[in-house]
Amino acid sequence: MARTPWAKIKLAYIGSYMIRNYLKIALRTQAKQLTLSFINILGLSIGIACFSLFMLYAINEFSFDGFHINANNTYLVVEGEGKPGPKAFSHEPIYTSLPLGPAMKNELPGVENYVRYVQAYEQFIKIKDVGIRENMAFADPTFFNIFSFKFKYGNAQSAISDLHSMVLTEATAQRLFGKTNAIGESLQVKAFDVFETFIVTAIIKNPPSNSSFQFSMLANFDLVVNSFARRVGANSWGSRSFMTFVQLKPGSTLTSNNKLLADFWHRHFPDEGQGGYNLEPIKKMHTNPALAGINIPPVDPKSIWILLTIAAGVLLIACINFTTLSIGRSASRAKEVGVRKVIGGTRKALLVQFLSESLLLAFFSTLISLLLVWLLFPSFNQLSGRNMSFSFGQFPQLTGLIVGLVLIVGLLSGCYPALVLSGFNTVHVLKAKIKLGGANFFTKTLVTFQFILSATLIVSAIIIIQQLRYIQSKDLGFSKENVLVVEAFGVSDTRRLFPLFKQELSGNPGISGVTSADNGLGEHEGTGFTDFSYQQKSIKIKHFLIDPDYIPTLGMQIVAGRNFDRAIASDTVNAVIVNESMINELGWPLKDCIGRKLEGYDKYGAENPTVIGVVRDFNYQALTDHVQPILFHEFAPKWQHLTFFYVRLKPGDPSEALASVHSAWKKIASEYPLKYEFLDEDVNRFYEAETRLGYIISWAGGIAIFLGCLGLLGLSALAVANRAKEISIRKVLGASVSTIIRLISKDFLKLVLVAIFIAMPITWWLMNKWLQDYAYRINIEWWVFAIACIGIIGVAMLTICFQAIKAAISNPMKDLRTE
Secondary structure (H helix, E strand, C coil): CCCCHHHHHHHHHHHHHHHHHHHHHHHHHHHHCHHHHHHHHHHHHHHHHHHHHHHHHHHHHHCCCCCCCCHHHEEEEEECCCCCCHHHHCCCCCCEECCHHHHHHHHCCCEEEEEEEEEEEEEEEEECCEEEEEEEEEECCCHHHHCCCCEEECCCCCCCCCCCEEEEEHHHHHHHHCCCCCCCCEEEEEECCEEEEEEEEEEECCCCCCCCCCCCEEEECHHHHHHHHHHHCCCCCCCEEEEEEEEECCCCCHHHCHHHHHHHHHHHCCCCCCCCEEEEEHHHHHHCCCCCCCCCCCCCHHHHHHHHHHHHHHHHHHHHHHHHHHHHCCHHHHHHHHHHHHCCCCHHHHHHHHHHHHHHHHHHHHHHHHHHHHHHHHHHHHHHCCCCCCCCCCCCCHHHHHHHHHHHHHHHHHHHHHHHHHCCCHHHHHCCCCCCHHHHHHHHHHHHHHHHHHHHHHHHHHHHHHHHHHHHHCCCCCCCCCEEEEECCCCCCHHHHHHHHHHHHCCCCCEEEEEEECCECHHHECCCEEEEEECCEEEEEEEEEECCCHHHHCCCCEEEECCCCCCCCCHHHHEEEEEHHHHHHHCCCHHHCCCCECCCCCCCCCCCCEEEEEECCCCCCCCCCCCCCEEEECCCCCCCCCCEEEEEECCCCCHHHHHHHHHHHHHHCCCCCCCEEEHHHHHHHHHHHHHHHHHHHHHHHHHHHHHHHHHHHHHHHHHHHHCHHHHHHHHHCCCCHHHHHHHHHHHHHHHHHHHHHHHHHHHHHHHHHHHCCCCCCCCCCHHHHHHHHHHHHHHHHHHHHHHHHHHHCCCCHHHHCCC
8 A cells, every 4th residue: 555645754754753762872871881882982993993094005005006097008018027037036127128119009909009208216407506306207298198197287288298398296396496387487407418408398286196107307208218329229129228108909909919929029039039028007016016116116915915904803803892892781781671672662673773872883983083094194104105195085985985884883893782682581681680691602702803813913013023123134245334325326427426536535534435336235226137148048137337445345255256456457348246146047166166257248348258256145135035146347338327326434423424425525516416325224125115014013913902902891891790699699708809800810811812822823824924925034933922922911811800800899789689
């Protein structure tokens, strides 16, 4: 039978009245038990805030470069694993040849467009004769057709169409010219050898934090081509120095056509054996750790999923707390349930009421958690190394996340207590015979699971921090302390300037050595990899152009042969020093390698150079990798620069030595701003990701223990409620406070011990798997588990004893007066 409009209105009014009534009852119930309500809301708020922070971080990492309109059809071209050499490095080379982009567009079906890109690096610029450093990138004019950066002023067509046009970000324009609309302004940029004038033609909005393209300034790629042509020839396929991106036509199957890509490779590299190109989706660049060398280092997806798992665990612990605390205070609401059932309340109505209370708490907790997230976001950005903003603009998923958290947390944490409360027997309740013992197994299981998670997190954090301390203190094979690294990248004619710089510092008593190289160590590790064929075996090596003082100044050890000697002219034209990994790769015994020729090597004008020395292996990369073959040399083409000057300071106050460095730099290169860092800081930055992971897990472990103790508080409250009369009778018969404490505590201690017993082997297995990623790692010691166990048991017992003491000192007549 169809309802009349009046009936529908009446039903809607009744429904809204019932909802208002449920909300009133929920608020009154929470107000009656402010302490437990505060604990419930606090626990849920912390759990939701922790989960939200980690979830936003994960969304940010997985959404890198996804904001581009053509993101689904745009790919980074990398050399495939079929090419000899790269397999030894577990990295896919992101740098490709200069002619690659145009050739792919002309020869491969499905390629709609391409752009060649030089990642941002520091360039010297002048504004009104004031020299500063800025991060400048280079790209083909098609850059803004393929990638969707938003223009504040100007447009894509005129942005970098001219050789001397320049695009700035909003922040850069404001910093350099004091205004965002800097179109038409001029600045001088050191374009390789000389300063040239550029005109600002466009201003773009600052690149989002989840963009792999981070730069202050962008110029025309033809500037690079012109310089590169003077050095090795504009059409050279042999030098790989540029990133190449291609945009495919909709529906193109080129990404899976390995044969077509392999044939293309062989046409241009007929003498390099097996090989090919791979097309890496730009949306997956940031989560592909094999793509080494990108300005914003890629992250390992495993780390993100580890953090999300931890966050989910903390949220689950918070929900378990709610469940145990709700059950713990069920006894105080038993009569309320009985009265409601007597006057006609159905179980369905009671379920709705208790779920409404749960959802209300979840809603309040979510609001508080959002405030916590907003307050903690700057600190979390610093911890995670990102520049995210807590806004719906950057994270449109926030609305769905908030609604989803309220529903999931409310239902997940409220269902079981609602079922327990609504299922009370009316007669037993009104006769005060209700007992909550039936819920003990479930609630004890929940608390045990809480402490399994907490113990796993705590021990994992300790082991991660141990590993980080080990790799930061490990002997790397060279002395990284008290070494100043002066960056000379972009400075003209550094091979002429370095001797002048060294001479200026020669008399300073606080300086014990000065040297130089074209490649850096640690964070400033360069890309000077090359390969050659030795007796039909491809050998991939790292090049270092150095001077004779490099090895002794950095504290490296020669284990065979000798160092370069300025008195021996042939050392500068046809002599090399290699490391132990190099001779192992060549299959040479250490005692029989001095004087041998590197047959097949013909780089930088040297052919079959002679090995004059072997240096002990040293780690210049992250300790996740084994030491790779290295070759030191003094020979180099005229265009190759020394980009790093190393100054070894004597231990003690470095202020006088630093003043000398400033003075020396001002004398030899006054037009270039001085920039320097300490080598040990550069090396340690290799491990920032692991350090952050360790800190995050440590905080998560602490939060988990805190929330676990809240769970114990709820369970011990439940135990006291169930055994209130028993405890009172024991006290009347003379039981002491200590006896009551032991009575209540022993069962909970068993739960904690069971949790630890289960957690320890799980943690050992997980951490052993994690440590396998490191070439150099610690052994997991038994005492780590012992310390963690003692700490967890101690904290748990303090929590239990609080409730036990409260029960032991209470008035027994309060519980026995109805008997």
